[in-house]
Every structure is written in structure tokens, then in C-alpha cells.
Amino acid sequence: xxxxxLLKKLDISAMWFLAVLAAIALLVPALNLLVPETxxxxxxxxxxxxxGKYACYALLALxxxxxxxxxxxxxxxxxxxxxLGGYVMGMYLMRQIGSRGVYGDPILPDFMVFLNWPELxxxxxxxxxxxxxxxxxxxxxxxxxxAFGWFAFRSRVTGVYLSIITQALTYAxxxxxxxxxxxxxxxxxxxxxxxxxxxxxxxxxxxxALFSISIVMLMLGFIICRAIITSQFGKAxxxxxxxxxxxxxxxxxxxxxxLFVWTVSAMMAGVAGALYVPQVGIINPSEFAPANSIExxxxxxxxxxxxxxxxxxxxxxxxxxxxxxxxxxPELWLFALxxxxxxxxxxxxxxxxxxxxxHKIKPFNLSIFGKKSVDAEDGGVGDNNAKxx
Amino acid sequence: MGLPPSPKVAPSFYRTYVGVLMKRFxxxxxxxxxxxxxxxxxxxxxxxxxxxxxxxxxxSKSTKQKTEAIQNIAKTGHVRAGLxxxxxxxxxxxxxxxxxxxxxxNDAASDIEISNAISGxxxxxxxKKQIKKLRxxxxxxxxxxxxxxxxxxxxxxxxxxxxxxxSKFKSAGSSDIPLLENAIASEENKSIKKILIExxxxxxxxxxxxxxxxxxxxxxxxRGDSQALNLLTQLSQSAENEQVxxxxxxxxxxxxxxxxxxxxxxxxxxxxxLGSVLLLAAIGLAITFGVMGVxxxxxxxMIMIGAYTTFIVQEVIRNSxxxxxxxxxxxxxxxxxxxxxxxxxxxERGIIRFLYGRPLETLLATWGVSLFLQQAVRSIFGPSxxxxxxxxxxxxxxxxxxxxITYNRLWIIIFSLxxxxxxxxxxxxxxxxxxxxxxTQNRKMAGSMGIKTGWVDALTFxxxxxxxxxxxxxxxxxxxxxxxxxQSYIIDSFMVVxxxxxxxxxxxxxxxxxxxxxxxxxxxxxxxxxxxxLVLVLIILFIQKRPRGLFALKGRAVE
Numbered sequence: 001x002x003x004x005x006l007l008k009k010l011d012i013s014a015m016w017f018l019a020v021l022a023a024i025a026l027l028v029p030a031l032n033l034l035v036p037e038t039x040x041x042x043x044x045x046x047x048x049x050x051x052g053k054y055a056c057y058a059l060l061a062l063x064x065x066x067x068x069x070x071x072x073x074x075x076x077x078x079x080x081x082x083x084l085g086g087y088v089m090g091m092y093l094m095r096q097i098g099s100r101g102v103y104g105d106p107i108l109p110d111f112m113v114f115l116n117w118p119e120l121x122x123x124x125x126x127x128x129x130x131x132x133x134x135x136x137x138x139x140x141x142x143x144x145x146x147a148f149g150w151f152a153f154r155s156r157v158t159g160v161y162l163s164i165i166t167q168a169l170t171y172a173x174x175x176x177x178x179x180x181x182x183x184x185x186x187x188x189x190x191x192x193x194x195x196x197x198x199x200x201x202x203x204x205x206x207x208x209a210l211f212s213i214s215i216v217m218l219m220l221g222f223i224i225c226r227a228i229i230t231s232q233f234g235k236a237x238x239x240x241x242x243x244x245x246x247x248x249x250x251x252x253x254x255x256x257x258x259l260f261v262w263t264v265s266a267m268m269a270g271v272a273g274a275l276y277v278p279q280v281g282i283i284n285p286s287e288f289a290p291a292n293s294i295e296x297x298x299x300x301x302x303x304x305x306x307x308x309x310x311x312x313x314x315x316x317x318x319x320x321x322x323x324x325x326x327x328x329x330p331e332l333w334l335f336a337l338x339x340x341x342x343x344x345x346x347x348x349x350x351x352x353x354x355x356x357x358x359h360k361i362k363p364f365n366l367s368i369f370g371k372k373s374v375d376a377e378d379g380g381v382g383d384n385n386a387k388x389x
Numbered sequence: 390m391g392l393p394p395s396p397k398v399a400p401s402f403y404r405t406y407v408g409v410l411m412k413r414f415x416x417x418x419x420x421x422x423x424x425x426x427x428x429x430x431x432x433x434x435x436x437x438x439x440x441x442x443x444x445x446x447x448x449s450k451s452t453k454q455k456t457e458a459i460q461n462i463a464k465t466g467h468v469r470a471g472l473x474x475x476x477x478x479x480x481x482x483x484x485x486x487x488x489x490x491x492x493x494x495n496d497a498a499s500d501i502e503i504s505n506a507i508s509g510x511x512x513x514x515x516x517k518k519q520i521k522k523l524r525x526x527x528x529x530x531x532x533x534x535x536x537x538x539x540x541x542x543x544x545x546x547x548x549x550x551x552x553x554x555x556s557k558f559k560s561a562g563s564s565d566i567p568l569l570e571n572a573i574a575s576e577e578n579k580s581i582k583k584i585l586i587e588x589x590x591x592x593x594x595x596x597x598x599x600x601x602x603x604x605x606x607x608x609x610x611x612r613g614d615s616q617a618l619n620l621l622t623q624l625s626q627s628a629e630n631e632q633v634x635x636x637x638x639x640x641x642x643x644x645x646x647x648x649x650x651x652x653x654x655x656x657x658x659x660x661x662x663l664g665s666v667l668l669l670a671a672i673g674l675a676i677t678f679g680v681m682g683v684x685x686x687x688x689x690x691m692i693m694i695g696a697y698t699t700f701i702v703q704e705v706i707r708n709s710x711x712x713x714x715x716x717x718x719x720x721x722x723x724x725x726x727x728x729x730x731x732x733x734x735x736x737e738r739g740i741i742r743f744l745y746g747r748p749l750e751t752l753l754a755t756w757g758v759s760l761f762l763q764q765a766v767r768s769i770f771g772p773s774x775x776x777x778x779x780x781x782x783x784x785x786x787x788x789x790x791x792x793x794i795t796y797n798r799l800w801i802i803i804f805s806l807x808x809x810x811x812x813x814x815x816x817x818x819x820x821x822x823x824x825x826x827x828x829t830q831n832r833k834m835a836g837s838m839g840i841k842t843g844w845v846d847a848l849t850f851x852x853x854x855x856x857x858x859x860x861x862x863x864x865x866x867x868x869x870x871x872x873x874x875x876q877s878y879i880i881d882s883f884m885v886v887x888x889x890x891x892x893x894x895x896x897x898x899x900x901x902x903x904x905x906x907x908x909x910x911x912x913x914x915x916x917x918x919x920x921x922x923l924v925l926v927l928i929i930l931f932i933q934k935r936p937r938g939l940f941a942l943k944g945r946a947v948e
Contacts (some may be wrong), residue, residue, distance in 0.1 A: 074749040151933040160684050160748050161936065164883045165929050171880050172925035175918050290880065294686075294756050301753060334764035341757020345750040346743050 009226050017309050018219055024051075025215035029208035045204050048211050050323065052279045054316045055214035059272035061299045061315035062221050062308060063265040068297065069306030070229050071261050072241035074159075077166030078269050079293035080173050081141035083283065085270030087177075088127075088136045090190035090283040093201075095128035097194050110192070111185045121183045130197060137274040138267045145266030146259065153255035153262070158244065167290045174288030189284025196278050207279070214275045218312070221268050225308050228261065237261060295337070301344045304351025313352060440467045441507055444491050447477065447523050448484055456532050463536035471540050473506050478533045482506060483520040494520065535568065542572040547581070554581050558588040559616070566592050587612050591620055599630040606633070610640040613651075614791055618644045651791035656909050662798040664905025665805035666867070668898060669860035670878040671885035672809060673853035675897040678886055680829045680849045683741060683751040687759035688882065689875025690766075691733065691854045695725035695861020696870045697766060700775045715780040718862060725858035732762075733854025737847045759875070767872040777865040797866050804863055808856065813894055825849055884928050890938030899939060904928075 010018070028051060031043035060082050067073040099106045103113040107120060126132040148169060152162060180186035199206040228234050239247045240254045248254050277283045286292075296315075303314025318340070325333035348354060443465070446458035459477075462470050476482045476493045483492050483503070492503040492512060503512045503520065525533075541553035554572075557565060569589040576582040590608035593601050606624070609617045621644060625637035674688045699721040706713050706720075713720075736758055744751045779797060786795040816822035827835040828845045836842045861874070868874060881904075889900025904924060911920035932938075 074752070148929075151930070155933040155936050157932055157936045160678075160682075160752065161887060161932065163749065163752060164684065164887055165932055168880060168884060168925050168929055172922045172929075175922050175925075179918055291876075294753070297753060298757075331764070331768060334760045334767075338757040338759070338761030338764065341760065342740055342754050345747075345754040345757070346740065349750070 006223065009223070009230050013309065014222070014226055017312075018222065021215055021219050021222075025212045025219075029212055032208050033204060045207060048204075048207050049279055052207070052211040052214050053276065054319050055211065055218050056272045056276035056279070057296075057299065057319050058312040058315040059214070059218045059221050059275070060269050060296055061303070061311040062218070062225060063268035063272065064296050065300045065303075065305065065308055065311035066225050066228070066265045066268070067262055068300060069308070069311070070234065070237055070241060071258050072244075073258060073262060074163045074297065075166045075265075076163045076290060076293050076297065077168075077170035078265070078296055079290070080166075080170035080288055081145060081266040081269035082273035082276070082296075083170075083173070083177075083285075083287035084141045084144065085137050085273030086277040086283040086287060087184060087190065087273075088133060088140055088270070089274035089277045090193075091124060091127040091184075092130060092133040093193035093196060093278060094190050095124075096196065097192065100194055101192070109185070109190070111180075111188065112183075115180060117183075123183065137270050141266040141270030141273075142263050145263045149259045149262040153258045156255075167293070170288050170293055171290050174285050174290075177285035177288060185284070187285070189282060190277075191282040191284070193278065193281055201278055201281065210275065210279050214279070217271055217275060221271070222308060222312070224264070224268070228264070229308075233257065233260075298337070298341055298344065300351075302340065302348075302351055304353035305349075307351070307353045310351050310353040317352070440465045440470065440473075444473060444506060447482065447491070448489075450524075452526065452528060455529055459529065459532050459536050463540050467507075469507060469509060471537060471544075472509075474533050474537050474540070476506070477523065477525060478530060478537075480522065480525065482523045484523060485512075485515070486519055486521055491523070492520065535564075538565075539568050539571070542568070542585070543575065547578060550576070550578070550581050551584070554584040554588060558584055558591055563592055563595060565589075587617075594620060594624050599633050602628070602630070602633045603636055606636050606640050610644055613644050613647050615648065618648060648791060654790075655792045656913070657906060658792060658794060658798070660906030660909035661802055661902060662905070663909055664902035665802040666864065667878075667881055667885050667905055668809065668901035669801070669805040669863055670857070671882035671889075671897055671901055672805075672812065672894070673856035673860065674882050675886045675889070675891070675894065676812075676825075676856070677850055677853035679891050679893070680825055681741075681846055683744075683748050684755070684883070685736075685850070685853065686752055686756040686879065687736065687762060688755075688854070688857050689877075689879035690759045690762040691729045691857035691875070692861040692864060692878055693766060693870075693872065693875040694729050694732065694762065695721075695858035696777065696865035696868075696874055697770060697775070697861075698725040698728055698858065699862045699865040700770075700777050700870055703777060714778070715782060717778075718780060718783075718866075721862045722859055725862045726855040727858075729858030729861070730851040730855030733857075734847050734851040736854070737850035741850065742843065742846065763872050763875070770872070772872060774869040774871045777870050779866055783866060801863055801867065808859060809894060809898055812856070816894070821845075821848065884925065886938075887932060888928050888938055890940035893940040896938060896940030 028043060028048060031041055032045060032048050035042045060078065063081075064075060064078050067075055067078075094109045097109070101110040101113075103110050105113045108117065112120070127136075148166075152165065157165065176182055177184055177189075178187060184190065193201055195201055196206065196210075199209075201207075229237070236247065236252055237257045240252070240257050244254050273283075273287075295318075299315040299318045300311045301314065302318055303312065304310025318337075321336065322333060325336055344351065350357065440462060443458045443461045446454055449455060449458075459474065462474060472493070473482065481494050483494050484490065485492055485503070490512075491506040492515075493506050494515075495502040495504070501515050501517065501520070503515045504510060505512055538553065538557070541549060542557070544550050544553065557569065566589060569585055569592065573582060573585045573589065576585055587608055590605035593605040594609065596602055596605070602624075606621065609620055618641065621637050621641045625634060625641050628634040628637055670689075670692060673691070674685060677683065677685050677688075699718065702721040702724060703714070703717045706717050736755070740754050740758065741751055744754060783797040783800055786793050788794070816826060824835070824840050824845050825848075827838070827840055828842050828849075832842055835845075864874070864878070868877075885897060885900045885904060888904060889896030889898070908920050908924050911923055914920075915923065
């Protein structure tokens with residue numbers, strides 16, 4: 001029953017993609033744990049952690065692609081949901097430290113002892129229960145996204161406006177989490193984690209397991225996205241992306257469609273963040289930085305917007321380039337990233353996957369002040385300055 | 390100087406030379422015209438003689454004689470009178486055994502350096518056996534201190550007199566009243582005189598005569614600042630006379646309410662100042678967004694480049710012609726406008742025109758540009774802050790009632806409004822402005838009428854970027870000039886544009902000012918960071934209510 005459902009939802013390239021991911025999920029831990037270190041095929045723990053990070057980024061990119069590629073919502077604030085998921089996980093890990101902290105308080109995390117807090121604030125209650133943490137990882141980003149989307153989509157905030165207020169959202173959260181009074185460790189964030197469910201985070205086995213779980217969640221996220229976009233709901237969603245007013249006139253509630261994928265996407269981003277934190281060992285407010293969220297968007301653009309697989313490929317390839325650049329040529333990384341933004345938007349509107357699919361690059365007029373074709377949307381944003389000034 | 394001035398003008402001129410000595414020469418008033426011609430000579434000679442006599446008395450053993458001598462030394466108003474008394478107070482006044490000359494010692498080194506107390510002439514080194522200390526006791530110390538205060542109150546330097554008067558205000562006791570009365574009588578500078586009168590009133594608050602106290606309360610109340618409030622509050626608690634107590638209480642109430650008003654206007658000023666900074670940063674963005682419907686994420690970097698232009702201009706001026714430093718901003722303004730304007734046109738022609746109809750992609754591409762520019766500046770100038778100085782006319786502050794107004798903030802408010810109105814005039818009365826408005830309203834129709842929309846776009850983008858450059862010059866005066874300068878303004882300027890409404894400069898003005906003022910009024914209640922967060926959240930909520938901002942346009946162009 002389930003396999004028939006999946007077969008219906010997944011085309012041949014999606015099947016291949018999932019197969020490759022499954023292979024990686026098995027192969028990487030095997031190469032790390034089973035192959036002896038002396039062997040040429042041994043994969044060091046450094047790489048396992050790095051690839052695990054990439055997997056989390058890929059899941060984040062997938063969530064961005066779901067809203068940007070299929071609902072036309074350019075979110076410049078998905079980093080906020082990612083970071084919130086990360087903080088929920090960080091709270092759990094913080095509680096697991098117990099009395100092994102610097103101050104040795106069995107209940108309060110170190111930074112609270114340092115700030116002379118007498119007891120746990122209410123929002124930390126239950127954070128030591130893993131099942132509760134799992135629920136909150138979905139619930140916290142989901143709730144924020146739902147509340148934000150509820151207001152934004154119903155009042156038809158779209159396009160650039162929406163992008164800017166998502167950016168303002170993550171910026172406001174960043175400022176908030178930087179405050180010590182917020183109760184999340186302020187500037188330093190949450191760190192010094194020891195173990196998860198009793199397994200040490202420094203252990204190779206735990207790391208390999210976290211990697212595999214990340215890949216599995218990535219696969220699951222991919223399947224959910226496919227399920228959404230291939231359903232009738234998905235068709236309507238794509239219609240909303242392409243001509244929102246028309247869909248509305250036809251009697252569909254465009255905002256409900258958007259709100260649903262927006263919330264699902266935020267939850268996916270939250271899961272990605274929750275998997276990210278135990279692997280890198282720290283979560284701090286800089287994860288909320290608007291620049292991070294915009295970078296995520298470019299991963300999707302590089303891979304190919306609205307392709308899902310492209311988002312994953314983009315996230316991994318851009319981050320691999322970042323790892324290489326920041327080690328070898330740190331000065332040039334921002335130049336490269338900046339150029340990537342420009343080149344991808346102008347020359348590769350369909351991303352890497354678009355190149356393979358044989359899409360032609362739109363020819364453009366090279367004369368400097370020549371006429372250019374004006375799209376239908378072009379006259380869209382404008383103002384009657386004459387009336388007002 | 391050689392002209393015989395009228396007696397009315399004479400005292401102020403005269404006092405600068407001889408200070409308190411004036412009183413002693415009151416008899417010479419009749420001979421004033423004559424006296425003035427030779428006064429520098431005479432006064433110098435007279436006082437030196439006098440002071441020698443008085444200083445000589447300090448050697449005596451009688452405390453009474455010494456007391457008189459100290460007071461007389463102070464009264465001479467001699468240039469070194471203060472120095473001598475301070476030396477006496479500090480136990481550094483000695484007499485030479487061989488000839489009895491009074492010297493000031495400087496025994497910081499192992500050798501005792503001595504100098505003539507009156508002339509200041511360096512007398513070389515002496516041994517301990519050659520000198521004898523002039524004795525001082527506690528009673529004399531008190532006298533010296535009082536005399537020193539009197540000396541300072543009659544110091545020829547205005548600043549020093551002002552400082553002395555202010556310190557008297559803070560610590561005046563009833564014993565100071567005669568001294569202050571003297572100073573008030575001889576003081577000619579109005580603002581110093583006012584403080585002296587207030588100092589006297591502060592001293593009189595603790596008087597036994599309720600009539601004097603009531604008068605003093607009036608004077609202190611007029612001062613109206615927090616110090617006055619402290620004095621009055623103390624009095625309202627400690628006064629024994631019921632009438633005085635009541636009057637003081639009422640005065641406290643009045644001062645408190647007027648202080649609250651001043652406080653509000655000070656916050657308002659800070660708010661307007663913040664608002665004008667936001668306005669400067671946002672105007673350029675508003676133009677490009679309004680006309681072209683694209684968000685320029687590299688706008689902040691244009692601001693940064695403007696600030697760095699100022700830095701370069703100032704460096705060049707410092708190295709080659711330091712006398713032009715005060716004019717550095719006037720050189721930097723057009724330069725920054727040109728540089729950033731050209732970069733803007735380059736961005737439009739090189740990148741943005743290929744992305745028309747795809748505003749979200751434009752946003753990403755310009756973000757790429759911003760990363761590129763940031764890193765370029767970081768590579769060239771380094772990641773740390775660069776120092777940009779304030780020209781003299783932009784530094785310092787002045788007081789307006791109980792408000793402190795800094796010149797740089799004031800100039801920025803004036804400047805940002807100036808830029809805005811210039812721009813409005815340009816939009817309304819120039820042919821480029823006309824074309825710009827036409828394209829804003831209806832791009833296709835404007836194109837059909839023969840307006841080269843491509844040109845308009847490029848120039849609009851150039852104009853918007855150029856104004857960002859000007860903003861950068863201004864912001865370099867109040868912010869750190871670093872490669873991250875632009876990033877700190879970009880979100881705020883977006884908020885202004887989104888809040889005020891797009892393509893409408895009035896909206897930008899109202900948006901910027903209300904955000905600035907709102908922010909500053911929230912700050913004391915909840916703290917700076919939380920105020921900013923609240924403002925962001927409120928804007929996010931506001932956008933839900935009015936998705937197109939305060940000054941939204943209506944009609945078919947909207948959708």
C-alpha cells in the first residue's frame with residue numbers, strides 16, 4: 001500500500017535520488033567505523049561531521065525550495081526556523097550535561113547559574129524529556145510560521161514585501177536571542193554539550209548515527225515535498241505561484257495553500273536545525289543572521305529552483321565550495337559567493353539542473369542603453385508620485 | 390588702547406589686567422583716562438611690590454598676621470598669587486636662609502629645585518640646610534582655601550571663573566555668602582553672574598531668615614535642572630519653617646514637571662536625530678524601489694562606500710593641506726555622490742536590466758553585489774574601523790534650556806531634510822524628474838510616449854545610489870566606518886520604506902521620523918535592544934494591516 005503510494009509519487013529521477021541517499025547513509029558510517037584507519041578507503045570523522053552538516057543544510061534548502069520553488073514565497077528568514085529547531089535541541093542537550101557543568105548545578109545550565117537565576121524559567125520546563133523535545137522541534141518553528149503566515153498571507157503581503165518582513169523577523173529574533181535576559185545563553189548561545197540519549201557526542205559511533213539520521217530525515221523531507229507537490233493540493237499551489245489573483249478569482253483560498261506549505265516548510269527547517277546542533281556542538285544567535293538565510297536561498301538557486309533535487313545538490317555543492325575556499329583562499333570566498341549570486345540569477349535561472357535539462361539561456365540585449373522587452377509583471381510595482389508630491 | 394575710553398567701558402578692560410585690585414584703585418577713577426595709558430606698567434609694579442610685602446609676612450609666627458597676609462595676597466590679584474597660596478597650602482613655600490628670599494621648592498627629584506616665589510625665576514638647586522619651611526596650621530589652611538576660591542572667582546580667564554562658580558554652586562555653604570556677593574558685584578559676564586547668584590541662593594537656602602529662604606527658593610526654581618531639584622527636595626524635607634517647607638514642596642513639583650517636559654523634548658530630539666539618519670539611509674532606497682520596483686540589497690554598501698570616500702578625502706587633506714580639514718565634508722559630498730552614483734549606474738546596466746520583471750532575482754543579484762563590494766572594501770582598507778574626524782563646526786554641543794544638543798546631530802537633521810526637499814524639487818521641476826514620475830506611474834505608457842525607460846532606470850538607480858553615498862558621508866560622522874557599516878542600516882532602511890509606503894518621498898519622511906521617535910521613546914522603558922525588536926515586530930504587524938505602507942497608492946497600478 002505504502003510502496004504503491006510512493007511509486008505513484010516518485011518519478012524515476014526521484015527514485016534514483018533516494019537510492020543514492022540511502023546508499024550514502026549506509027556507506028559513510030561503514031567507511032568510517034568498519035574500515036580500519038590505515039586503509040585508503042577510511043573516511044575520517046572530520047568528514048562524517050562535515051557531511052552531516054551538509055545533510056542538514058540540504059534539508060534546510062529543501063524546505064526553502066518548497067516555499068520558493070512551488071509557492072513563490074521568497075523567504076529571507078528561514079534561518080530563523082532552522083535556528084529555533086536548533087535551540088530546542090540545544091536546550092535538551094544542555095539539560096543532559098547535568099552536574100558535569102563548570103558550576104556543577106544538577107538542574108540549571110551554567111549560564112543561568114552565572115546570571116544568578118534561582119530556578120529554570122517556565123519555557124525550559126520539560127526540556128530534559130527527549131520525546132517532548134522532539135515535539136517542540138516541530139511545534140516551535142511551526143507555530144511561529146503559522147502565526148506569521150496567518151497574518152501575512154491573509155493580508156496579501158506578497159513579493160518583495162514579504163521577503164523583507166521575513167528578513168525583519170529573523171533580524172528581530174537575532175537581536176532578541178542576543179539578550180541575556182531571554183534565557184537562552186545570550187551571546188554565547190548553548191554549547192559544551194556532552195551526550196544525547198546517553199551516547200557521548202564525541203563518540204564516532206554517535207556521530208555516524210547522527211549522520212545517518214540526518215540523511216534519513218532528508219529522504220523523508222524529500223518524500224513529503226514530493227507528496228505535496230504531486231498532489232492536487234500541489235497543483236493548486238503551483239497555480240498560486242504563477243497567477244495568484246487568477247486562482248483567487250477561481251474560488252480557491254490562495255492564502256490557505258500558502259499557509260500550509262509555509263508551516264510545513266518551517267517545521268522541516270526546524271528539524272534540520274535540530275539535527276545540525278548536536279553535530280556542530282553549538283547554537284548561538286548568529287544563526288539567526290539575515291545573511292545566513294539569504295545564503296540558503298542561493299543554494300536553492302544554484303541547484304535549480306523548484307526541482308527539490310536541485311536544492312539538495314545546490315546546498316551540498318555551495319557548502320563544499322565554502323569549506324574549500326575558507327580553508328584555502330579565505331579572502332576570496334565572499335567574492336566567489338557574490339559572483340555566484342550574480343551569475344546564477346542572470347545566466348542560470350534554472351540552476352545546475354537547468355543546465356543538464358538543456359534549457360536555453362534567455363538571449364539578452366547587449367547594447368548598454370538599448371530597449372528591452374518589458375514583462376507583464378513589470379508595470380506591477382509603481383507609484384503615482386505626481387499625485388502625491 | 391591708546392585712546393582714552395569713556396569710564397563706562399573702562400572697568401572691563403581694566404579688570405582683565407588687574408582683577409580684584411580694581412577696588413583698591415577706586416579712588417583713581419578720576420584719573421582714569423590718564424591711568425589707562427600707563428596702567429599695565431603701574432599695576433604690574435604696584436602688585437609686585439605689594440605681594441612681596443605680604444608674602445614676607447608669612448614668615449612671621451603670628452597666625453593673625455599670617456591670616457591677614459593671606460587675604461591680602463589673594464586681593465592683589467597677582468598672576469602668581471594662586472600659585473603661592475597653593476604652595477603654602479602644600480607645604481612647598483620656603484625661605485632661603487642666606488638672604489630671606491621666599492622660594493617655592495620642587496622636591497620631586499633628590500635635589501631640591503627652588504624658584505623665586507614672586508617672579509618665578511629659577512634659582513637652581515638648594516640643599517635642605519639652606520632653606521626653611523614657612524609654617525602653616527589648620528586654621529591657616531582654611532583661610533588659604535577660602536582665599537583660593539575667591540581668587541578663582543576673580544580669575545581673568547572666563548572658563549576658570551565659570552568652573553569656580555559651578556563648583557561653588559554645588560558646595561556653597563553660608564560662610565561663602567559674602568565671598569559670592571563680592572564676586573556677583575564685580576562679575577560682568579551674564580551667564581557667570583547668573584550661576585553666582587544661584588550659588589548664593591543655594592547657600593541661602595539654609596539661612597535662618599525665612600524671607601531670604603523664600604527668595605532663594607525662587608531663584609533655584611528658576612534654574613530648573615536636576616541639581617536644583619535636589620536642593621529643593623532636601624529643603625522641602627529639612628526646612629523648619631512651615632511656609633518655607635510648603636513653598637519648597639510646590640517648587641519641587643513645578644521643577645519636576647518642567648524637567649519632565651524638557652526630558653520629553655530631549656527624547657524627541659534624539660528621536661528626530663535617529664529619524665533623520667534613517668531618512669538619509671532610506672531615501673535612495675525609496676527612489677529605486679518606487680520607480681523600478683526592485684530592492685537594492687547593495688544599498689547599504691553604497692552608504693559604506695560614501696563613508697570610505699570621506700575617509701580617503703580626510704586622509705589626503707591631513708597629509709597635504711591640513712588647513713582645509715573643516716571643508717573636508719564639502720569635498721567628500723560631491724565626490725561620494727559621483728562615485729556611488731557611477732557604481733549604481735554600472736550595477737543597473739551590468740546586472741539589473743537583465744532581471745526586469747523578476748524582482749526577487751534582482752534582490753538576490755544585488756545581494757551578491759553587496760557581498761562583493763563588502764569584501765572588496767575589506768581587502769583594500771582592512772576589516773577594522775577607520776577613523777573619520779568631525780570638522781570643528783560639527784563637534785561639541787550647546788544647551789537649550791535643559792536639553793543638550795550636539796552639533797553633529799543637529800546638522801544631520803538639517804542636512805537630511807535639505808536632501809529630501811532638494812530631491813522633491815528635482816522630481817517636480819526637472820525634466821528628468823518628470824520622466825521618472827512617468828515611469829513610476831506607468832512604465833509601458835511612458836515608453837510609448839517616447840521616454841527611454843532604460844535611461845530613466847539607469848539614472849534613477851544612479852541617483853538612488855548617489856544619495857546613499859551622500860548618506861555615507863554624513864553617517865561617517867556619527868558611526869564607525871567599517872566594511873559592515875552598510876549592513877547595520879540596510880534592514881532599518883527597508884523598514885522605513887515599507888512602513889512609509891513605496892515611491893512616495895513624504896511617506897519616507899513620515900516613516901523615518903515616526904520610527905526614529907517611536908524607537909527613542911520606547912528605549913527608556915524597555916531598553917535599546919528590546920525597543921528595536923518591538924519596533925520591528927510592530928512594523929511586521931503594521932504591514933499586515935496596511936500591506937502597502939502608510940502612504941499607499943491606490944488604483945490599478947497597484948496589482
